[in-house]
Amino acid sequence: MSRLIVPSLRPNHEGNVLTITPKSAGWQYIGFEVYTLKPGQVLKKETADQEVCLVLLAGIAHLSTNRERWENIGQRMNVFEKIPPYSAYVPAGDSFSIEAVTDLELAVCRAPGKGTYPARLLAPADVGVEIRGAGNIERQIHNILPEQKPADSLLVVEVFTPEGNWSSYPPHKHDQDNLPDESYLEETYYHKVNPGHGFAVQRVYTDDRSLDETLIVQNGDTVLVPKGYHPVSAPPGYEVYYLNVMAGPVRTWKFQNDPDHEWVMTSKLAAK
Numbered sequence: 001m002s003r004l005i006v007p008s009l010r011p012n013h014e015g016n017v018l019t020i021t022p023k024s025a026g027w028q029y030i031g032f033e034v035y036t037l038k039p040g041q042v043l044k045k046e047t048a049d050q051e052v053c054l055v056l057l058a059g060i061a062h063l064s065t066n067r068e069r070w071e072n073i074g075q076r077m078n079v080f081e082k083i084p085p086y087s088a089y090v091p092a093g094d095s096f097s098i099e100a101v102t103d104l105e106l107a108v109c110r111a112p113g114k115g116t117y118p119a120r121l122l123a124p125a126d127v128g129v130e131i132r133g134a135g136n137i138e139r140q141i142h143n144i145l146p147e148q149k150p151a152d153s154l155l156v157v158e159v160f161t162p163e164g165n166w167s168s169y170p171p172h173k174h175d176q177d178n179l180p181d182e183s184y185l186e187e188t189y190y191h192k193v194n195p196g197h198g199f200a201v202q203r204v205y206t207d208d209r210s211l212d213e214t215l216i217v218q219n220g221d222t223v224l225v226p227k228g229y230h231p232v233s234a235p236p237g238y239e240v241y242y243l244n245v246m247a248g249p250v251r252t253w254k255f256q257n258d259p260d261h262e263w264v265m266t267s268k269l270a271a272k
Contacts (some may be wrong), residue, residue, distance in 0.1 A: 005221050006018060017034050018222060019032075020188060021222070025226070026226065029112060030187070032110065034107055037059075037100035037103070041100050043106070045095065050113050050156065051091050051111060053088070053109040053122075055087045057192075058078050061102075063088055063097070064097050068121075079158075084129060084144075085158070088128075089151060091117055092113030092114070109245040110154075111152070114152045116150070122144060126149075127142050129143075138162070144156040150176075153251055164234060166233050168230055170231075171229035171257065172255040172256060172258070173258070174255040183252050186246065186247060187197075188223070189225065189230070190222045190243040191240075191241070192220070198235065199219075200242075201233040202217050
């Protein structure tokens with residue numbers, strides 16, 4: 001298996017099925033975990049020097065931090081309901097405790113924090129929903145923690161790609177600290193596939209092809225994108241979801257499209 005794919009495993013005693021740390025990924029900024037909790041199961045963690053975005057992928061839970069408490073948050077039972085999730089922002093120097101009310105799938109997104117902003121609930125009404133692209137590169141975007149909303153490092157978004165369509169397309173990259181034209185951002189893609197026995201295809205490649213991998217991605221896999229372009233394809237018969245986490249030295253998303261394929265966007269929008 002490619003070193004860029006991190007598969008989900010059976011849950012451990014905490015319900016953890018997937019863990020990515022900066023050390024395991026070989027980079028500096030992003031940590032990412034997924035937990036599957038049973039009703040009544042509780043997960044408690046300190047944030048230490050990291051800020052955290054908790055995304056309730058599916059299920060209902062009670063959530064508390066050092067100063068806040070929210071009860072019975074969550075509404076979708078499956079990501080493919082395509083309604084925005086409940087999430088929460090928890091700063092560095094804080095902690096969180098989450099108790100599953102129903103079966104719960106939880107993503108824990110981490111990046112360096114300074115404790116600048118207080119903990120807050122990110123309700124579905126706070127999530128910007130947009131349709132991006134056109135034709136067979138059209139997809140639905142949920143902006144959970146975009147750069148317009150306060151945080152120290154994290155950027156979090158989820159994407160729904162219809163069967164037969166492509167997303168993160170035209171291929172784009174953000175691997176150069178070259179503002180205002182391009183920002184350096186590490187990125188993870190946590191994939192779900194419907195039906196679950198299907199697959200997605202993701203390519204990760206650089207201009208000089210020193211990195212050039214085409215990945216077959218299963219339900220529950222995470223793809224690491226340390227650099228390069230990273231388009232995704234949903235095969236006919238299977239819709240694909242992914243949760244993106246990005247972080248880098250500057251919290252802004254400035255990307256460059258692959259010049260060989262940038263024309264496709266203009267062509268598709270002109271035909272719409």
